[in-house]
Amino acid sequence: MDLTQLRQQINETDKQIQQLFEKRMGLCMDVAEYKIKNNIKVFQSGREKEIIDRVRGDAPDWLENSAEVLFTTLMDISKSLQYRRFFADTTNIVHRTLDLSAPAKVAVPGTVGSYSEEAACKLLPKGVFTFFADFEDVIRCVMDGEADFGILPIQNSTAGSVSRTYDLMKKYDLNICASTKVRIDHCLAAKKGTKISDISIVYSHTQALMQCSDFLSENHLKSHEHFNTALAADKVKESSEPIAAVCSRKCAAEKGLDILAENIANANDNFTRFILISKETLISGDADTISVSLTLPHTRSALYRMLTKFSVAGLNLTMIESKPIANSDFDVVFYLDFEGSIKRPEVVKLITELENELAFFRFLGNYKEIV
Template sequence: MDLLELRNEIDKLDDELIPLLLKRMDISRQVAEYKVQNGIPVLNEQRELEILEDVASKCGEQGEVIKTVFSAIMDASRALQHKIIGGGEELRNLISNAKCEKNLTANGEPIACQGVQGAYSGEAAKALFPDSPIDFHKQFEDVFEAVNQNKARFGIIPVENSTAGSVHESYDLIMKYKFFIVGAYDLRVDHCLCAKPGVKFEDIENVYSHTQALSQCNIFLKNFDFTGITFSNTAAAAKFVSESEKNNIAAICSESAAKKYGLKIIRKGIQNVTNNTTRFIVISKELVIDEDAEKISLIFSAPHRTGSLYRVLGRFSMTGLNLTKLESRPVANGRFDYYFYVDILGSVRDEQTLDLLCALSDELPEFSFLGNYYEGK
C-alpha cells in the first residue's frame, strides 16, 4: 500500500468510529438522566480505573496509548453528564451572588501595597485606584493581612514579570489565603541605576534592589562587574542608598523612586529587554466580577496518578479555553504534593465555561475559584 491508500484506510476507520462515539455519548446522556433521578454523583472513580486497566490489558503493546484515548472519551462523557446534572451548586451560588461592577473601584478606601513610596506596586495602585490612599507594608504577607483585617479595601501584589518570571512568594500567599483576584494591571517597568549625588559610576561596587529587579537587569550587572545585593523592594533599596554613608553603592529602582529619595540617575533603561513588564493583581476578601472580565484564575490539586494533570488540562482544551499560566507550588505537608495555579482566558458568563468549572469543583480533591476579572494595561 502507498501512503494515499493507507490514509484512505484510516479515513474509513474514522467514519466507522464516529457513529460509535456519538452512540456512546447518547448513552452517557441517558446515564446522566438516571443519575439525576437516583441522586448518584457523576464521577465513579473506581469504575473508571477498572475500565482503563481492562482496556490496557486488552491492547498489548499499545495499552497505555489506547488507555489515553479512552480517558479522553470518558472525560468528554463526564463533561456531558455534568452539563445535564448541573453540579457545582456551591460555586454556582458564589458566582451568581458576586458583586458586579463596570469598572473596579475602592470608593476612596485604602489600598495596601508592599514596599515604600516610589515602589512599582504603588504606581500600579495609582493607575487602578487614583482616588484612594495607598498604605505601604514591609512584607508581601503584610499586604494580605491588611486586607484580611479590613485595614485596606484591596491589596496590590506583583505575580510575574515578562523577563524574570513568576514571583513565587506571591503565588504561595495566594494559595495560603485564597483571596479573590478581582483585577490585574500590566505595568511597564523601566529600571534606573541610581546613587547619591557625587557618586561616580566607576566608584560603584554593590547594587541594591529586589531580587526580581536584579534578575531583570542581570546582563547590565554582569557587564560592569557589579555585585547585586537583594533588598525587600526597589524603592526601599533607593531609600536605603540615600540614607547610607557609603559612597560605593547604588540602587536599581524607578525614576520616581530616585526623585523621591534624592538620588542621581546614572543610567536609565538598564533592564535586559526594553518592553519589560510586571503583572500586578488586585486581591480582595469579596468576590467582584467586572462586566468586562476576560481572565479566570483557579487553584486545584490533582490525584497522585499518571496522567491526572494531563486529563484536567485536556478538559480546558475540550471547552475551547486557552491557558495563559500554569504554576505549580508545593503543599506544605512534607509529601511532595502540589497545588496548581491556572490562568485561563474566558468568562463565567459563558455557560460552557461555568459548567466546566463547576464540574472540576465537584471532581477534584482541592479546587478554589479565585476570580474572573479584567486585566488593564
C-alpha cells in the first residue's frame, strides 16, 4: 500500500470519527437536558472517572495515556457545549459605567516625574493625584475610599511581570477598569558635577534596575532597590554621597539632576503596562479585555483541560501568568487575560463554568487599553 492509499484511509477514518463525535455530543446534550428537567446534578465526577477507567482498560498499553487524553478532552468539550446551550447568558457581575473624563482622586506610586504619574495623566487627565511610596499604600487608599482610583505597574516588555502587583492582586479584592502602556526611556541621573567614575551605588525600582542590567554591569555600577524611579531621584537629590538614580529624563530635569547617560535600557523598545484599579467594578462601553485569576487542582492535565474551555468558547487568551501562593506546598494562582466582553453570551457562560468548577476563581475586570 502506497502513501496516497494510506492517506486516503486516514481521510475515511477521520470522517467516521467526525460522525461519531457529532453523535456523542448530541447524546451528551440529551443527557444534560434530561438531568436539568429532572433536577439531577449535570456534572458528575464519578461518571467521568468511570469512563476514563473503562477507556484505559480497553486501550492497548501503548495508547492508554493517549486514550485518556482523547476522552478527557471529549468530556471537557461536552461540558463546555452544555454550558453554552443550557446555562443562562446573563451575568451576576454588578457594575457601573466607567468615565475617565470626569475629575477623580487618584492614588499613584512614587512622586512627580514618575512613569506612574505619566500613566495616571494618560488615563485620567482631570485626576487629582496623591503619591505613595509603596504599592500596598496605593491599594489601601482605594479600598478605604480615600481615592477613586489607583495606578499600578503590572508588566514590562523587557523585565516581565511586576511580582509585587500580582501578590497584592491576590491579597485584595480589587477591580481593573482600564490599562495603558507607557514607553520607558531610562537614563542615569546624578547631582550636578558628578561623574560616572565617582558613583558608588545606583538606586531605582527593582524593575528599572533589571531593565538596565547590561549598562550597570558594563560600567561596574552597584545597584540598590528603591521604592520608585522618581523617589530614587529624590534620594539622589537629597544625598551628599556620590550616588545616582535610574529614572526618566523628565524626572531628572524636574529634580535638577545631570543626565550622565541616556537610553540605558537593555532593549530599545521598552514599555511598561499600567492598570487602573478601583474598589467597585467599573466597565467602559467598549471594554474588550477580561482579566481573571484562578487556581487549579493538583491533577494531571488540569491546565490543559482549563485551556480547552477557552478554545471551545472561541476566545483568545492573550496572557497567562502563574504566581506562587505564600505558605503553600508549591500551589500557584494563575492570572489570565483574554479578549472579550461580559456583554457576550459565550464569555458569560465561560465565566459561569469556571466559577462552578474551580475551588478559587475571581473576576478581576473587563476593560479597554487606552492608547
